[in-house]
Amino acid sequence: MRVAYGSLRCGKSCRKCDYLKLGLCTGCRLPRRSLCLAYRCVVGRMRVMGLTLRCETCPLAPACIKSGRFSPPKPDMYRELDSKLKSWSQKPPDIILPRLVPEIPLEDPVRPRKDLGMDGVIVSVSRTDSENVRRVEEEGIHDFLDFDGQVLLSTIMPDRLLTGETFSFTLSFAKKAGFDGVIGWDMPVYADYPKALNLSNLIEATLLTIKYVEEGIPTIPLLKGGDPSEIAFHSEWLRRLGFKRVGLHVTEYILAKSPVNIGVSRGFAKISEDLYSLGLLKIYGIGAKLLAMGILSLKNFPEFYKSDAGASLAGMPWLIxxxxxxxxxxxxxxxxxxxxxxxxxxxxxxxxxxxxxxxxxxxxxxxxxxxxxxxxxxxxxxxxxxKPAYDMMLEKDDVMAVIGDLHIGTPQSLWLPCLRRLKKIHPTHLVLLGDTFDFTKGKPRASHVVSFLRLLKNLGVHMRSVSGCADSNVPAFLETLGRFAFAKGPEEPQLYNPNQMLTEAIRDLVVLWRFSKRKIKVKLTNGKVVVLSHGHELGFQRNADPEKVMKELLRKKDPNEVRVIGHYHKSLYRPEEGGIMLGAWQATTSEEKEIGFSPDIADMLIIRGDGSTELVKGM
Ligand SMILES: [Zn+2]
Ligand SMILES: [Zn+2]
Incomplete structure (x- = not known):
């Protein structure tokens, strides 16, 4: 055994250490600088749970060499554990678990369904004094969940709850509520925790796990450890206690695999990953089956699921x-x-x-x-x-109106007549086909923005919006917001007392901006799918030959699809071929007049849920 002497992570000299004498600690073998708490705390500026960065107020001070208040945990607890281990004669039963075990939060449960293969569940608690806790104590956990399968109580909780008091709570709660077993006891143990603290927490966790067993509760212990030696001796204790199934909390290790998520260094991620692999090895090494906790999402689905048929996976990401x-x-x-x-x-x-x-x-x-x-x-x-996904799905009797190119903000916009027409038709669904506002060539007024959206709201339709070309230019959009923000007089008074209508206009525009999509898919009851986009993405000039645009629109089209575009201010109605071009709700502009372009104005496309379509001509 190699022992490193000097100022160690626990702050204690190995020469005088009881833990070392008892064979509990093998000394600090990892590079000291990278794991030294004081180093991380002061130089690394790393966020360690509970650290305040001031020794005077730091709750970890007694376990940190830097504080000058360091006192290693009393070895009494370890002696107790040691004697328990020596006299241990019980054989905790193997707890048979399904391969996949859903974890369900007690405070916001979903009903476990045996018919969907939920044969056993793990219930986690985040509070000990809630209404649900009280109800479960009264009704029993099986009645509370309306579930007659296996229900285990997880003691993995926020660190602040991992106290002796909470332990006593879980002990009586598990019995009173009729849980079929307990997972734990959990204690905080971290790679970047002071080693002295990890040691005493591991000892305490093991002693309290033994307590569950002594109380006759089927128990799955949790293997923990902040470094390889801690994992090694903790797994050795669990082996001597005869556990056949051991839990490993995987979340923190998987999280550490993507350092961006928790802002830790690559080195730390590597350490976590190594500890995780080592934990797996140790569990197999002591001949126990694995319960991997905290996973169960499609992302990060662990590779060992296939290779280890005895392993069970538990977690709640699928539910979250x-x-x-x-x-x-x-x-x-x-x-x-x-x-x-x-x-x-x-x-x-x-x-x-x-x-x-x-x-x-x-x-x-x-x-x-x-x-x-x-x-x-x-x-x-x-x-x-x-799975096919749609922005809207129409029922047989639904009527969807499609409106193209309102260009609100230009003097030629026909948004008011358009809304009047909509009111007459009263559709159930509505799609705005892009260029609803014109931020580039137009200058929308706040009052128009607000009344347009208020009137739309009064129509009571399900609405979707396609983003176009004139309403998706970022600088022009921001320019409009800025114009609304400071529309009246000196800026300072407006900062303290913004105009309500202008504020509403800004909010409406931002909401519509976020709400708008490049493509909208609508499913009809005859199996057809209407795909609506603005049309500028086809790349033609505004005054291009509509036949050419249509040809491009129909290229590589799924036979089930009907494609609808606006932008070209021309209506070309070919539903039987699966392509529809829709004119504008903007009267002829001077530019259009100059080049001799005559737009189709005020046409409205009607699509019914049964699949029938109609082009209602305007002028
Ligand atoms: Zn489904
Ligand atoms: Zn356009």
Missing amino acids: EARNWRAYTGTPSGVGVINLAKHFMECNCEACSGKSPSQIARSPDDIAWHNWVQLREYAEKEKLDE
């Missing part, structure tokens, strides 16, 4: 993503998500079949069940089908 309206799907290049906050998804998976796309898009629980089913499928097949 569902709560953020993200639904799993296959993509041409692999896997990804569909944002259901702004799309509808067609899916016939076990979880989705029989539900309408709009129902799924409104229900985070339905998305969660879908994600779960996709995750299972991905685990087995390592690929997923791509």
